[in-house]
Every structure is written in C-alpha cells, then in structure tokens.
Amino acid sequence: xxxxxxxxxxxxxxxxxxxxxxxxxxxxGPWTILKxxxxxxxRGDVWGQMLMGKLxxxxxxNHELVNDDASIADGDEVAFFPPVTGG
Amino acid sequence: MxxxxxxxxxxxxxxxxxxxxxxxxxxMSVRVQTEDFDAGFEINQLRKARxxxxxxxxxxxQVRDINDGNEISQLTLEHYPGMTxxxxxxxxxxxxxxxxxxxxxxxxxxxxxxxxDQIVMVAVSGGHRGEAFAACEFVxxxxxxxxxxxxxxxxxxxxxxxxxxxxDDDARERWNKTVK
Numbered sequence: 001x002x003x004x005x006x007x008x009x010x011x012x013x014x015x016x017x018x019x020x021x022x023x024x025x026x027x028x029g030p031w032t033i034l035k036x037x038x039x040x041x042x043r044g045d046v047w048g049q050m051l052m053g054k055l056x057x058x059x060x061x062n063h064e065l066v067n068d069d070a071s072i073a074d075g076d077e078v079a080f081f082p083p084v085t086g087g
Numbered sequence: 088m089x090x091x092x093x094x095x096x097x098x099x100x101x102x103x104x105x106x107x108x109x110x111x112x113x114x115m116s117v118r119v120q121t122e123d124f125d126a127g128f129e130i131n132q133l134r135k136a137r138x139x140x141x142x143x144x145x146x147x148x149q150v151r152d153i154n155d156g157n158e159i160s161q162l163t164l165e166h167y168p169g170m171t172x173x174x175x176x177x178x179x180x181x182x183x184x185x186x187x188x189x190x191x192x193x194x195x196x197x198x199x200x201x202x203x204d205q206i207v208m209v210a211v212s213g214g215h216r217g218e219a220f221a222a223c224e225f226v227x228x229x230x231x232x233x234x235x236x237x238x239x240x241x242x243x244x245x246x247x248x249x250x251x252x253x254x255d256d257d258a259r260e261r262w263n264k265t266v267k
Contacts, residue, residue, distance in 0.1 A: 008167055008235065063169055063173050085237050085238045086237050087195075087207050087235070
C-alpha cells in the first residue's frame with residue numbers, strides 16, 4: 001500500500017526530509033504507527049534517534065493526532081513531529 | 088408594500104446573502120497567516136456582528152525578548168498546513184459545545200517574527216463575560232498543546248527549537264477536572 005509521509009520541525013531538519021511517498025508491503029502488515037516508526041528507524045542512526053529514541057514524537061494520520069497503536073491504511077497521510085509549541 | 092418588496096428581495100437574493108455570510112464566517116473564525124493583525128479591528132468586528140453580544144474577551148500573545156534566561160533576537164514559527172486549521176476549528180467546536188458563547192476568532196501567525204511582534208489572538212463573544220472568559224482561556228490552553236505549530240528561537244548562542252512545557256499540559260488538563 002502507498003502512504004504519504006510528512007515530517008515537521010526538528011524531525012524535518014534532522015532527517016532532511018519534509019515529505020515522501022512510501023510503499024509498504026501488505027504482507028508485512030497490519031501497519032501501525034509504532035511499526036512504521038520501527039521500519040523507518042532501520043534507515044540509520046539518526047532515524048532511530050529521532051523516531052525510536054528519547055525524544056517525544058507525536059504522530060497524525062489524515063490530520064488527526066493518534067497513538068502508537070493506530071493502524072495505517074492505503075492512501076493515508078501520516079505525519080511525525082515533536083510536541084507542539086505554538087501560541 | 089415595502090414589506091412585500093423586502094420579502095421578494097430577500098427570496099431573490101437569499102442565495103447571495105447566504106454565500107456572503109458563509110464566506111465571512113469561515114474567513115473570520117480561523118486564520119493562519121504571516122501578516123500582522125489589528126486586534127482592535129478584530130474585536131470590533133466580533134462586537135458589532137450581533138446585537139445580542141454583551142461581552143468580547145480577547146487574548147493577544149507576543150514574542151518576548153527573553154526565554155529560559157536567554158536573549159531572543161528572532162522567532163520562526165512552522166505549522167502543518169491543513170492539520171493546523173482543522174485542529175483550531177475542532178478546538179472552537181469543543182468550546183462552543185461547552186459554553187454558551189457566540190463567535191470565536193483565532194489568528195495565529197507563522198514565519199519569522201521579532202520580539203514585540205504579535206503571534207496569536209483569540210477572541211470570544213458572548214452574551215455575558217463569564218462564559219466568554221472561560222472559553223477564551225480554554226481555547227488558548229488547547230491551542231498551546233494540540234495545534235501543530237513549532238517555534239524555533241534565535242539566541243546569542245545560535246538557533247534552538249522551543250521545548251514543550253509540562254505547565255501547558257497541566258493548564259489543559261484542568262478543563263477535564265472542572266465540573267461545569
């Protein structure tokens with residue numbers, strides 16, 4: 001299945017990715033936020049530190065804040081970012 | 088005769104009236120922009136929008152020149168286009184479900200700002216001040232903890248991302264404890 005990924009703030013800056021289209025193997029499913037983070041963490045040290053390390057990471061699916069156990073479906077827009085600091 | 092004419096006009100042009108008022112409402116309630124805003128003008132718009140408005144409560148946040156003991160020379164705000172607006176609309180909806188208020192306006196700036204620049208404005212109109220005060224604070228507390236915005240500061244020792252604060256989470260959590 002195909003998903004669209006977005007990264008923001010510190011994650012975007014450190015990973016040097018703002019957005020990407022990703023193909024996830026259905027056979028490896030079901031895909032959750034946690035599983036996706038673990039999958040991306042395998043790309044290298046900095047990915048592991050950013051997504052599976054000590055830093056707090058928030059996730060959204062189709063613009064809704066979700067937890068690690070939320071499941072991802074074909075065509076979803078997934079985003080990873082640090083805790084928000086607006087206002 | 089006059090009355091009849093008015094009625095005819097209303098029915099003939101009602102689609103226009105509806106379209107116009109809808110656009111104004113959508114445009115007014117949530118704005119994420121790089122441009123500055125005129126808080127006085129916005130308050131007046133909210134106040135004059137309805138004759139049954141008895142109170143407008145507003146909050147304006149501005150960039151400080153100091154944070155965590157460091158001098159701040161510049162602040163950059165990033166957001167998540169689409170999700171940010173949706174999240175702010177959802178916060179307004181929750182406030183409207185909880186209190187008897189009329190209109191809510193949120194303006195949040197993004198991009199590069201300097202100390203003393205305005206960052207955010209929340210204004211709430213209602214029949215009386217009590218509910219408008221509470222709703223305004225509620226909207227700010229949720230905005231700070233749920234709306235996707237991120238601040239990066241420039242200090243004398245370089246750039247740094249602003250960390251989230253536990254006190255902001257506590258401020259939001261008190262709304263779940265209050266029995267209303």
